[in-house]
Amino acid sequence: MKRLFEKYGMLFSVAGLIVLFDQWTKSLVRENLPLGATWLPESLEWLSPYARFVHWHNTGAAFGMFQNGAMVFTALAFLVVGAIVYYFPQVDKHDWTLRLAMSMQLGGALGNLLDRLLREGRVTDFISVGSFAVFNVADASISIGTAILLLGVYLQERAAKRSAAVQASQ
Numbered sequence: 810m811k812r813l814f815e816k817y818g819m820l821f822s823v824a825g826l827i828v829l830f831d832q833w834t835k836s837l838v839r840e841n842l843p844l845g846a847t848w849l850p851e852s853l854e855w856l857s858p859y860a861r862f863v864h865w866h867n868t869g870a871a872f873g874m875f876q877n878g879a880m881v882f883t884a885l886a887f888l889v890v891g892a893i894v895y896y897f898p899q900v901d902k903h904d905w906t907l908r909l910a911m912s913m914q915l916g917g918a919l920g921n922l923l924d925r926l927l928r929e930g931r932v933t934d935f936i937s938v939g940s941f942a943v944f945n946v947a948d949a950s951i952s953i954g955t956a957i958l959l960l961g962v963y964l965q966e967r968a969a970k971r972s973a974a975v976q977a978s979q
Contacts, residue, residue: 816897816898817894817897817898819908819909819912820893820894820897820908820911820912820915822912823909823912823913823915823916824912824913824915824916824919825916826916827912827913827916827917827919827920827946827947827950828916828919828920828923828947830946831916831917831920831921831945831946831947831950832920832923834935834945834946835920835924835933835935835945835946838862838864838933838935839864839933842862842864842935843864844864844865844866845863845864845865846863846864847861847862847863847937848861848862848863849861849862858939859938859939860936860937860938860939861937862935862936862937863934863935863936863937863943864933864935865933865934865935865943866928866931866932866933866934867931867932867934867943868930868931868932880930882921882925883922883925883926883930886918886919886921886922886925887922889914889915889918890915890918890919890922893911893914893915893918894915896911897911897912904961904965905961906957906958906960906961906964907958907961909954909957910954910955910957910958910961911954911958912954913950913951913953913954913957914950914951914954914955914958916947916950917946917947917948917949917950917951917954918947918951919947920945920946920947920950921945921947921948924947932945932947933945934948936949
């Protein structure tokens with residue numbers, strides 16, 4: 810059991826927190842805001858042109874892309890989850906950016922997968938920023954995980970170049 814926690818502790822801890830927060834926020838929206846309705850606290854009305862909560866759902870990918878692809882995205886989510894669970898223990902323990910990115914992407918994939926399985930292929934979305942597509946915590950987690958992944962790759966390449974320069978100068 811200890812070895813299993815060492816292998817997957819970070820992955821399932823981060824992903825689990827994301828899934829819990831994602832499902833909790835979606836539940837709040839479904840219970841308190843009719844489909845299509847918009848809400849923003851009165852004290853923040855000035856913010857309404859830029860950000861608001863909108864109860865919406867989609868059957869496509871993140872940010873409303875590829876509508877009516879629920880079955881394809883359900884199958885894809887299972888593949889992504891399997892790939893992350895398989896590859897995570899193979900990632901160097903010191904590569905925190907890749908480990909965090911994979912954990913966030915797993916949490917986001919599972920959050921939206923739960924919606925697809927429990928809500929007839931529909932994912933609840935509720936965060937609306939400007940004229941950008943409505944999204945949710947799971948979508949944001951996947952996107953932020955991807956940004957962290959790219960940042961990690963950049964930092965590793967930069968460190969490798971710096972190391973090569975030091976070795977060349979010696």
